[in-house]
Amino acid sequence: MWQRFLIRKNERGLLLRDGDFQGLLTPGQYRLFDPRKRYSLCAWPLEQARFTHPLADYLRRNEAALVAEHFHQFDLGDEEAGLRFEDDILVEILPPGSRTLYWKAAVAQRLERIDLRHDYRVPDALLARLTQAPLRSRPIEGLSAVLNQQVPAFHLGILRVDGQIAALLPPGRAAYWRFNRELSIELIDTRLQTLEVSGQEILTRDKVSLRINLSANWRYDDVELACSRLAKPAEHLYRELQLGLRAAVGTRTLDELLENKRLIDEVVSQHMTSQLEGFGLSVEGIGVKDIVLPGEMKQLLAQVVEAEKAAQANVIRRREETNATRSLLNTAKVMEDNPTALRLKELETLEKLAERIDKISVFGGLDQLLDGLVKIKT
Structure with missing residues (x-):
């Protein structure tokens, strides 16, 4: 007939009748006459400072006085974010549009509002706390709302906001609020870089197939210009090197290429200088690493070289014999006189x-x- 309810000091109770809210119970013992067992109690531990019960919205709408007495109401607009502190320790990042209740009896709390309309960069003082979050005894909830990026030395970071380049970030750490916008940071290495163009099968003008490996050193002259005009600067540079290499080899015979091995480097360098103008990229060195001939062509060239060397050796032998005979003749004349x-x-x-x-x-x-x-x- 009678029900007995106990609320401990670290709890608050929600008294329900047939599932409907009847009242909020503070610590103590309660007895209710309930022959039909229509009452139930939901004990809420104050260790959970945030009140997430399904009745939270009902209380906000219909029990304003009770909510004001027992809860902190942290309500944010669509252009606001919130930093919730417990005992002056940052514990949670609240997103825009939040409507949350927190028990006043749980722990001392306060809310700092952040205006997202004009500045979406995280202040340096706050960034220091967010950077060391994994080392704290209590993690910060909602930390995924912050884009936190370390830009290494000799790099630049390209900050894009809603797909548009917004800023170039120097080396160091930068953080931005992700709320209400799409953010991304792309790291760009500003040092001299090497690009390999390997295994290029190209026909010479006299229909000889060559496999050529080429190497190029390049760097960014203007990072913002390069990234604004080219989606993938390195891939564009690779394609232009391929085209320059084919133009250098395909319009010349094998003999021309073998007689002047630097010809390919010079032609490709001129091509790259003209094609990369106005793109914020520069090539500082191009060199052919290998020229691989087909197997049959290697044998033919070996025979040609062997014949040339044999002819040169024969000429040298005849010249030396002539010189020796002339020397003997001169010696004989001296001895005669x-x-x-x-x-x-x-x-x-x-x-x-x-x-x-x-x-x-x-x-x-x-x-x-x-x-x-x-x-x-x-």
């Missing part, structure tokens, strides 16, 4: 012979030996 020179040549010949003989027996003296070994007809 100078007996002393002839005698010295005889001694030199004798010395060479003596180097190859272990033992020599001389009969008749040195003059007889020389006369017998060397006889030059006058």
Whole structure:
């Protein structure tokens, strides 16, 4: 017949009759005459400061005095965000249009409003708290509403708001409210970069298929101009390098390319200079790394090179033989006119012979030996 209800000090109670709100019970003991068991009690722990009961909207509309006595009403407009503090500690970020109730008896609370109409950048003082949020003993609810981006050194960040470039961000940390707008930050490396164009199969003018690997060094001259005119600057640069390479190789014969290996670099460099003007990009160095010939063409070129080298060796051999014969003729003329020179040549010949003989027996003296070994007809 009687029901007994107990509300503890860290609780508040919602008394319901057939599911309808009857009153709010503070800590204490209650007895109700309820022969039909029509009453029920919903005990709400104050550890949950936010009141999210299905009756919250009903209380706001029909029990204004009760709500003002027991709850904080944190209501935000469509162009406002809120920072909720408990004991001066940031615990929650409230989105625009929020209609929330918080128990006054739970903990000391306050709300800071943020106007989103003019400035959507997070203040530096608040950013320091948001940056260290993972290290706090209590996480901050609603942190996903903040776009928090670290721009590394030697980079720039392109801030886009609703698809339009709004600002260039220097190295450092920046944060923006995501509410009421689409935000994105793209990181751009401003240092010198390398782009490889590999495995390009190109026919020369004389129908020889070449596989060419090319490397280019490039950088941004004007980041905002490049990103405003080109959706993907690196891909545009790659395509232009391909076209320049095909123009350099496809209009020349294999012999022209092999005779001047820097010809491709010069032609591609001129092409890139003319095509990238006004796009905020610059190419600072282009070089062909490899030129790969087909297997049959390699054999033919090897034979040509072998024949050329053999012909060069034959010419050199003939020239040296001619020089040797001319030298002998000059020596003979000197000896013919100078007996002393002839005698010295005889001694030199004798010395060479003596180097190859272990033992020599001389009969008749040195003059007889020389006369017998060397006889030059006058």
